[in-house]
Amino acid sequence: xxxxxxxxVQQPLFWHDPAANRARFAELLAPLAxxxxxxxxxxxxxxxxxxxxxxxxxxxxxxxxxxLTGQARMLGAAVTGSVITRAAGHCYNRLLWVTxxxxxxxxxxxxxxxxxxxxxxxxxxxAAAVFDWRGLVICPQVxxxxxxxxxxxxxxxxxxxxxxxxxxxxxxxxxxxxxxLRARAIENQSYLVGVxxxxxxxxxxxxxxxxxxxxxxxxxxxxxxxxxxxDCEPETRGS
Numbered sequence: 001x002x003x004x005x006x007x008x009v010q011q012p013l014f015w016h017d018p019a020a021n022r023a024r025f026a027e028l029l030a031p032l033a034x035x036x037x038x039x040x041x042x043x044x045x046x047x048x049x050x051x052x053x054x055x056x057x058x059x060x061x062x063x064x065x066x067x068l069t070g071q072a073r074m075l076g077a078a079v080t081g082s083v084i085t086r087a088a089g090h091c092y093n094r095l096l097w098v099t100x101x102x103x104x105x106x107x108x109x110x111x112x113x114x115x116x117x118x119x120x121x122x123x124x125x126x127a128a129a130v131f132d133w134r135g136l137v138i139c140p141q142v143x144x145x146x147x148x149x150x151x152x153x154x155x156x157x158x159x160x161x162x163x164x165x166x167x168x169x170x171x172x173x174x175x176x177x178x179x180x181l182r183a184r185a186i187e188n189q190s191y192l193v194g195v196x197x198x199x200x201x202x203x204x205x206x207x208x209x210x211x212x213x214x215x216x217x218x219x220x221x222x223x224x225x226x227x228x229x230x231d232c233e234p235e236t237r238g239s
Contacts, residue, residue: 002135004162007036007077010209012199016056018046022067033075037134041081042166042197043143044093049168049201050084051121057086068098076100078133081195082109082142082166090123095140095166097131105131109142110151118144128158136161139190143167146180146194154188165194168201171208178210185216192216 009028014020029039043049046064047056058064064083072079078099085094085106093109108125112118128151131138139160141152146165154160163184169177177196185192191214198209 002161004134004136005035005037006193006213007032007039008193008195008211008213009039009041010196010198010211011042012207013042013045013048013197013201015048015202016050016052018056018058018064021046022064026067026071029071029075029079032077036075036077038138039071039075039077039079040164040166040193040195041079042195043082043168044084045081045166045197046083048197049116049205051117053084053086053091053121057084057091060085060087065096065098065104068096069102069104072098072100073102078131080140080164080166084122091121092125093118093122093142095142097140099133105129107140107142109145111144111148113144128152130158130160138162138164140164140166143169146177146184149184149187152184152188154190160190162191162193163188164192167194167196168207169196169210171206174208174210178212181212182214185214189216 025041032039050056068079078097080095080097082093082095085092095107097105107129110125112122112124128139131140137160139152145151152163181192181194193213195211196209197207200206
């Protein structure tokens with residue numbers, strides 16, 4: 001059975017201060033070297049969820065890509081999270097996927113948060129993505145994508161083992177975050193990881209964390225499979 005050690009890193013973010021955020025995350029990640037396969041950081045983890053693209057966007061091969069490459073190499077793990085990125089004259093809310101061999105892949109957020117006017121500052125991505133990693137197929141998505149079930153639906157051409165969301169999802173809507181994550185896991189019969197930031201941002205919006213790792217299988221089935229792996233029988237109880 002393939003296993004994957006996933007580290008969910010929810011943190012408050014320094015507003016518009018990429019260097020401070022990178023330094024803080026480097027401190028947090030250092031003890032994970034050799035002890036994890038995948039590190040998941042929040043959406044826009046270097047800046048907070050900002051529309052100030054003129055001052056906050058990084059070039060496609062900028063300082064954060066260099067930092068992620070170094071972290072992946074040091075940890076011996078894939079590292080992912082989204083960054084405000086400028087490429088070919090457009091700005092994207094770009095999830096970066098970096099592996100220890102230095103390979104950099106990305107997914108651009110497809111569904112921009114119109115209520116926050118994200119669509120006025122960013123260009124939407126055009127398609128979902130999947131990444132192969134250590135025997136599993138992972139589908140990464142970003143925050144508001146969570147509200148569009150058809151986009152993440154497992155189907156020919158988009159099959160995966162793990163559905164992954166990075167987010168800046170506010171405390172005021174945490175009930176929707178919890179419910180929609182479970183719905184996506186159940187309807188796709190997929191493992192799911194959701195990583196959200198914590199603390200207030202520079203605009204006073206509060207974020208609750210509430211990061212999760214979900215297994216969609218019924219508890220009885222999980223128990224039986226884990227017992228079979230140990231060559232034993234699950235405990236049964238009468239009603």
